[in-house]
Amino acid sequence: MAQSAALLEARQVTSVRGERTLFEDLNLAVHPGHLYQIEGPNGAGKSSLLRIIAGLLQPLSGDILYKGELRQHVRREFLQDLLFIGHKAAVKPELTALENLEFFAATQGQPCAEPPFELLAQLGLVGLEDVPAANLSAGQQRRIALARLWVSGAALWILDEPFTSLDVAGIALLHRRFDAHLQAGGAIILTSHQPLDWAGRSLVRLQLEYSW
Numbered sequence: 001m002a003q004s005a006a007l008l009e010a011r012q013v014t015s016v017r018g019e020r021t022l023f024e025d026l027n028l029a030v031h032p033g034h035l036y037q038i039e040g041p042n043g044a045g046k047s048s049l050l051r052i053i054a055g056l057l058q059p060l061s062g063d064i065l066y067k068g069e070l071r072q073h074v075r076r077e078f079l080q081d082l083l084f085i086g087h088k089a090a091v092k093p094e095l096t097a098l099e100n101l102e103f104f105a106a107t108q109g110q111p112c113a114e115p116p117f118e119l120l121a122q123l124g125l126v127g128l129e130d131v132p133a134a135n136l137s138a139g140q141q142r143r144i145a146l147a148r149l150w151v152s153g154a155a156l157w158i159l160d161e162p163f164t165s166l167d168v169a170g171i172a173l174l175h176r177r178f179d180a181h182l183q184a185g186g187a188i189i190l191t192s193h194q195p196l197d198w199a200g201r202s203l204v205r206l207q208l209e210y211s212w
């Protein structure tokens with residue numbers, strides 16, 4: 001069966017941080033409908049790779065292509081199609097869960113696809129909607145940050161350790177959301193130290209070694 005065209009490609013990417021080469025001449029092709037899990041020990045360069053792909057960190061050499069074009073030539077379209085969630089909670093601590101959702105929807109220039117309150121219910125945050133995020137637990141804050149996955153229309157999700165602090169139900173919820181995104185033709189690149197329970201689905205694993 002013919003492989004669909006790559007949504008994104010990393011070509012011959014080399015990253016050096018401080019004195020250390022994290023990876024050299026790395027190639028990766030990201031296809032719609034697939035989830036890419038970047039694995040490796042602490043310090044191997046997983047977050048650095050995600051940041052390079054997202055355009056937040058410059059590689060020493062190599063190119064990132066989006067839909068076959070150099071990313072810097074299609075920056076606007078790339079940013080519109082990208083949702084990046086870093087490993088920190090990424091919520092506004094002074095805003096409530098509801099306000100965080102509304103804030104994020106506003107930055108997207110579109111209303112929430114589903115009513116924010118229903119989304120909060122799905123995320124198990126009912127009863128906490130008026131509490132400032134700063135007063136919520138790490139897992140609850142993480143759930144607010146991940147609510148973006150229900151609000152954003154981006155095709156490409158780049159997620160650094162999305163399962164951190166989530167309980168079993170939260171992880172299952174995220175898996176269901178990932179499934180729906182992949183089935184709709186989206187793509188996901190993530191890091192996770194936990195093995196993904198992703199049998200039979202379109203998972204591609206990329207192992208980074210820790211090298212000096």
Ligand SMILES: Nc1ncnc2c1ncn2[C@@H]1O[C@H](COP(=O)(O)OP(=O)(O)OP(=O)(O)O)[C@@H](O)[C@H]1O
Nearest residue numbers: 017018020022040041042043044045046047048049
């Ligand atoms: N801002 C920075 N300036 C200089 N070096 C950095 C910076 N951030 C990270 N590094 C270095 O880059 C290397 C790779 O870090 P990175 O965060 O990409 O690893 P990682 O594989 O995501 O690790 P972890 O599993 O611990 O999250 C580390 O040796 C780290 O010291």
